[in-house]
Amino acid sequence: MNDINPTPAQVREKIRQGIITGQTAGMCSGYAQANLCVLPREYAYDFLLFAQRNPAPCPILEVSDPGDRLLHTIAKNADVATDFPKYRIYIDGVMTEEVTDASFFWREDLVSFLIGCSFSFEGELLAAGIPVRHIEEGRNVPMFLTNIPCQPAGIFHGNMVVSMRPMPADQVVRAVNATAAMPKVHGAPVHIGDPAGIGIADIHCPDFGDAVTVYPGEVPVFWPCGVTPQAAVMAAKPSFAITHAPGHMLITDIPNTALKY
Secondary structure (H helix, E strand, O other), X not given: OOOOOOOHHHHHHHHHOOOOOOOOOOOOOOEEEEEEEEEEHHHHHHHHHHHHHOOOOOOEEEEOOOOOOEOOOOOOOOEOOOOOOOEEEEEOOEEEEEEOXXXXXXXXXXXXXXXXXXXXXXXXXXXXXXXXXXXXXOOOOOEEEEEEEOOOEOOEOOEEEEEEEEEEHHHHHHHXXXXXXXXXXXXXXXXXXXXXXXXXXXXXXXXXXXXXXXXXXXXXXXXXXXXXXHHHHHHHOOOXXXXXXXXXXXXXXXXXXXXXX
């Protein structure tokens, strides 16, 4: 195995073996990453409608057949129960545990939704000379609950979760242009500047992920985030759900360039 520049399939194998269990920011640069939301079939239509009504935070890349753990489009033969570094298990909307293998919890009625991830556009930011602070600092991206309402569908409702990346003010336009061309991985920022404008009290205290350094003169830029479904699950309280742990993504076989306009 090439440990210097491994392929997505090689990284997924290491994750499946439990060798990699940490967050995936910066891994396999150039390839898209994906979030996960797994629900019993009885809730699947409501969630599909929720995602379609809220495409910025919930851009769907693939949906499984009920009970099928293997993916067929974005990562051939990837197993959704083993190939994410860490999972969260929810019962009645309450997270009960985090695990590195969800096989024990698998059921034949489960439908998997693979959702685009903002880690996928970070290579484009770096190529444009824009800093990605959490990669620089070896941390998970900071993520925040906001006051931005999602459009409800069936049982699912709640507010958007966003990810934040600080940068010098003169680089914001480049960042907007680079990410707007990739709507399948959240696209353009949803907010730029004052965090209070979207209900965030302190950008140094994220609701998910890790705090990062924000230097004087830098502007916080906020993108829609694929952790939004987890907030919707906590609000809707379905009887059962599996999600990825924030920042612990599936590395797909899809080049980022394939997700551009």
